[in-house]
Amino acid sequence: MSKSLNLFVPAIGGTALLLGLAYGISSREYGAATIDSLEARVQQIEANAAQATAEAQAAAAEAARLLQEREELAALAAVSGASLTAPAPVIEGTYGLGRVAFDEEIAAWDVDVLPDGRGLPEGRGDVFTGEEVFVDKCASCHGDFAEGVGNWPVLAGGFDTLANRDPVKTVGSYWPYLSTAWDYINRSMPFGEAGTLTPDETYAIVAYLLYSNNMVDDDFELSHENFTEVEMYNADGFVVDDRPELEYAEWRTEPCMENCKESVEITMRATFLDVTPDEEVEAAVSAPAPEATPAVAVAEDAGGIDPALIAAGEGAFRQCQTCHQVGDGARNRTGPVLNGMIGQTIGSVDGFRYSGVFEQANAAGEVWTAESLAAFLTDPRGTMAGTKMAFRGVGDEAEVAALIAYLQSFAD
Amino acid sequence: MDEIFKPSRRTFLRGSAAIAAGTVAGQAVAQDGPDPKITELQDWASYTGVGVDETPYGLPISFESDVVRRNVEWLTASPISSINFTPIHALDGTITPQGCAFERHHSGAIELSKDDYRLMINGLVDRPLIFTYADLERLPRENHVYFCECAANTGMEWAGAQLNGAQFTHGMIHNMEYTGVPLRTLLREAGLDAAGDLADKWVYVEGADASSNGRSIPMEKALDDVLVAFKANGEALRMEHGYPVRLVVPGWEGNMWVKWLRRVQVTDMAVGSREETSKYTDVYENGIARKWTWVMDAKSVITSPSPQMPITHGQGPLVISGLAWSGHGQITRVDVSKDGGITWETARLGKQGDTKALTRFYLDTDWDGSPMLLQSRAIDETGYVQPTKDQLREKRGENAVYHNNCIQTWFVNEEGVAENVEVS
Numbered sequence: 001m002s003k004s005l006n007l008f009v010p011a012i013g014g015t016a017l018l019l020g021l022a023y024g025i026s027s028r029e030y031g032a033a034t035i036d037s038l039e040a041r042v043q044q045i046e047a048n049a050a051q052a053t054a055e056a057q058a059a060a061a062e063a064a065r066l067l068q069e070r071e072e073l074a075a076l077a078a079v080s081g082a083s084l085t086a087p088a089p090v091i092e093g094t095y096g097l098g099r100v101a102f103d104e105e106i107a108a109w110d111v112d113v114l115p116d117g118r119g120l121p122e123g124r125g126d127v128f129t130g131e132e133v134f135v136d137k138c139a140s141c142h143g144d145f146a147e148g149v150g151n152w153p154v155l156a157g158g159f160d161t162l163a164n165r166d167p168v169k170t171v172g173s174y175w176p177y178l179s180t181a182w183d184y185i186n187r188s189m190p191f192g193e194a195g196t197l198t199p200d201e202t203y204a205i206v207a208y209l210l211y212s213n214n215m216v217d218d219d220f221e222l223s224h225e226n227f228t229e230v231e232m233y234n235a236d237g238f239v240v241d242d243r244p245e246l247e248y249a250e251w252r253t254e255p256c257m258e259n260c261k262e263s264v265e266i267t268m269r270a271t272f273l274d275v276t277p278d279e280e281v282e283a284a285v286s287a288p289a290p291e292a293t294p295a296v297a298v299a300e301d302a303g304g305i306d307p308a309l310i311a312a313g314e315g316a317f318r319q320c321q322t323c324h325q326v327g328d329g330a331r332n333r334t335g336p337v338l339n340g341m342i343g344q345t346i347g348s349v350d351g352f353r354y355s356g357v358f359e360q361a362n363a364a365g366e367v368w369t370a371e372s373l374a375a376f377l378t379d380p381r382g383t384m385a386g387t388k389m390a391f392r393g394v395g396d397e398a399e400v401a402a403l404i405a406y407l408q409s410f411a412d
Numbered sequence: 413m414d415e416i417f418k419p420s421r422r423t424f425l426r427g428s429a430a431i432a433a434g435t436v437a438g439q440a441v442a443q444d445g446p447d448p449k450i451t452e453l454q455d456w457a458s459y460t461g462v463g464v465d466e467t468p469y470g471l472p473i474s475f476e477s478d479v480v481r482r483n484v485e486w487l488t489a490s491p492i493s494s495i496n497f498t499p500i501h502a503l504d505g506t507i508t509p510q511g512c513a514f515e516r517h518h519s520g521a522i523e524l525s526k527d528d529y530r531l532m533i534n535g536l537v538d539r540p541l542i543f544t545y546a547d548l549e550r551l552p553r554e555n556h557v558y559f560c561e562c563a564a565n566t567g568m569e570w571a572g573a574q575l576n577g578a579q580f581t582h583g584m585i586h587n588m589e590y591t592g593v594p595l596r597t598l599l600r601e602a603g604l605d606a607a608g609d610l611a612d613k614w615v616y617v618e619g620a621d622a623s624s625n626g627r628s629i630p631m632e633k634a635l636d637d638v639l640v641a642f643k644a645n646g647e648a649l650r651m652e653h654g655y656p657v658r659l660v661v662p663g664w665e666g667n668m669w670v671k672w673l674r675r676v677q678v679t680d681m682a683v684g685s686r687e688e689t690s691k692y693t694d695v696y697e698n699g700i701a702r703k704w705t706w707v708m709d710a711k712s713v714i715t716s717p718s719p720q721m722p723i724t725h726g727q728g729p730l731v732i733s734g735l736a737w738s739g740h741g742q743i744t745r746v747d748v749s750k751d752g753g754i755t756w757e758t759a760r761l762g763k764q765g766d767t768k769a770l771t772r773f774y775l776d777t778d779w780d781g782s783p784m785l786l787q788s789r790a791i792d793e794t795g796y797v798q799p800t801k802d803q804l805r806e807k808r809g810e811n812a813v814y815h816n817n818c819i820q821t822w823f824v825n826e827e828g829v830a831e832n833v834e835v836s
Binding site: 087088089090094095096097098099100101105106109110112113114115116141150151152162163165166167169171174175176177179180183184187188191192194195237238239240241242243246247248251252253255256257258259260261263264265266267268269270271273275276277321323334 | 482483484485486488489490491492493518519532533534535539540541542543547550551552553554572573574575576577580593594596597598600601602603616618622623624626674675677679681683684685686689690693695697698699700701702703704705706707709719747751752753754755756785789791794795796797799803807810811823831832833834835836
């Protein structure tokens with residue numbers, strides 16, 4: 001407060017000094033008329049000075065009032081934590097941003113199906129058709145009988161296991177709504193080709209899943225008309241979150257701090273199980289790996305292929321490992337084993353179910369060469385239209401070459 | 413206690429290596445003579461370093477290259493539909509750098525540009541709307557720090573101590589400062605008069621990826637603190653966290669934080685999607701499952717010492733450090749026990765906890781070299797006290813998979829080696 005008042009004091013003092021100077025000059029050097037004129041001017045200036053002083057005092061008072069207000073606010077903020085931060089404002093009306101959606105856009109994206117069947121498109125599919133579609137599009141992960149391959153989900157069976165130590169939660173044993181299966185298959189399956197099924201195909205797959213779970217007979221046909229008549233085994237198996245009643249009431253109490261139990265013993269140790277990933281993985285990731293020794297060892301079988309290229313290919317192969325295995329003990333997974341690929345007849349790995357285009361290539365006796373493999377890896381679906389391999393392709397030529405070198409390092 | 417405190421051979425070897433490393437990298441102990449690192453001219457003190465344009469976007473220095481997300485391969489069928497773990501054992505403070513914040517994808521992380529991004533608001537609204545990314549940037553936005561925890565965090569530990577490291581037992585969590593537009597602002601733009609009474613209404617949210625990962629959220633929450641976020645820790649979201657736009661659902665399970673958010677539909681019932689029926693429901697001992705278990709209850713874990721962070725400095729001053737969080741609000745207190753829960757000391761909070769965000773705690777102690785059974789116990793603003801594993805099992809059995817917020821125990825032996833254990 002005092003600081004801003006000081007700003008005004010020199011201004012008022014300055015005016016008085018100017019007035020004194022003017023009066024001294026007038027009495028010594030000039031005539032009466034001039035004196036009268038000067039006196040009038042002095043009176044005018046004095047009047048102005050008085051007004052300026054009043055204004056300055058008013059301004060000082062206003063400044064003092066504002067300062068006090070600020071201090072009060074600061075004090076309030078210190079007490080209550082109030083500040084200038086605020087949530088995003090809520091306004092009357094709207095900001096008018098965004099545009100109205102077209103019906104076609106809503107139809108394309110709003111495809112969810114509710115438990116009461118709302119959202120289902122017209123269509124139908126029977127168990128027999130469903131089995132064909134399932135074996136073609138789903139079985140590589142879920143098994144021919146929806147029993148699941150590897151770690152992929154089991155879709156059938158598991159009835160009356162929910163209270164067991166390891167419950168088997170399938171579409172049949174666990175899922176409360178059939179709409180969930182239709183909705184999920186329609187929008188997100190097959191894995192890697194989501195959104196490509198027709199409504200009839202989806203009805204057929206769902207019919208086959210019901211059959212796999214012994215919930216319908218083999219002549220069953222599912223459609224938008226009978227969809228909601230299907231009764232789900234575990235429809236009543238869910239309760240809404242009851243932690244507030246069963247747990248919170250009990251656990252919102254002041255905890256024990258001393259002598260909380262008589263003694264403590266270790267009852268189980270993670271190291272007995274030994275399922276934690278090894279730390280050594282980190283070293284492999286972090287070290288710049290001057291020479292990838294394992295790859296050099298393999299390269300002896302690979303007829304003088306550049307070891308550095310093989311090592312690069314090993315890194316690039318990570319994107320393939322989801323579906324393909326190589327090396328000793330490799331098994332068919334979502335995709336076939338890739339050992340000894342170059343020079344091999346296309347579509348000839350034992351025990352793997354190929355797509356039609358691969359079966360045709362196999363029948364025609366076509367063989368994988370470095371060139372044909374490069375073309376396939378660059379554009380899988382363009383090169384082998386209809387392949388089940390859900391992979392966009394490798395854009396980088398050097399990466400393709402590295403992958404082929406890596407694959408060549410695995411003989412049959 | 414001596415015989416049960418013997419470490420397994422594997423742990424012992426790792427511990428010895430850690431201690432050996434400790435003497436190299438470690439503390440200022442009495443030296444036999446002058447330290448050549450000081451008395452001899454070092455390369456870095458003589459030659460010049462790298463120039464300013466060496467890395468236009470920097471990564472951590474090579475010495476920190478082990479502080480990375482890690483995967484547990486046997487957990488899932490494929491890395492495309494899988495999860496990895498934040499290296500929480502090696503971090504401090506509360507903010508998780510995006511580059512090491514855990515990832516969870518159901519159909520892989522997708523590359524979706526801002527130009528290709530569209531957000532639809534439809535269903536029971538007055539005007540179904542389409543927003544571009546540029547539209548979102550014109551709406552009033554907010555900044556909030558929130559934790560995002562997968563409902564399955566610690567889910568492998570229901571039946572017993574299984575994974576040996578805080579990264580693996582508790583690393584399905586990250587904590588970032590989000591910038592975004594409140595979901596209620598977008599819903600108001602579309603108008604909610606058509607929805608009538610909002611008390612029994614929902615929003616169904618889905619992503620643009622192949623899984624779409626749809627979830628139903630009650631309208632009350634949608635109008636409360638849900639954010640449509642496009643920045644995290646000041647920069648654009650990473651691809652693996654939903655670039656360019658993800659949903660932030662404070663305090664609720666991570667699966668609801670839909671990435672690559674493309675649609676918000678106002679509905680009159682929960683959709684019952686795959687992610688809210690077959691998954692993210694909690695089966696209890698009698699075979700009945702709880703659904704709509706959205707809130708993440710109060711939880712904490714000591715990040716150091718822990719199996720990946722053994723004590724390498726021997727006896728003397730020791731900082732015990734960890735993280736605490738609650739989906740119900742602020743963390744108000746954390747207690748630490750060194751004897752497996754017989755006695756507890758109240759830890760120091762790094763700073764006052766933000767609501768629904770990670771809080772750092774410290775217990776500054778003097779270690780006498782005797783074995784410890786380290787535990788931490790979080791208490792939130794509702795007075796909820798983090799339960800023991802046995803308390804949880806008594807209520808829920810061992811098959812719930814999700815929402816395991818039990819007190820964690822690390823056994824630390826005389827050499828400072830830590831191990832994941834369960835205690836009576």
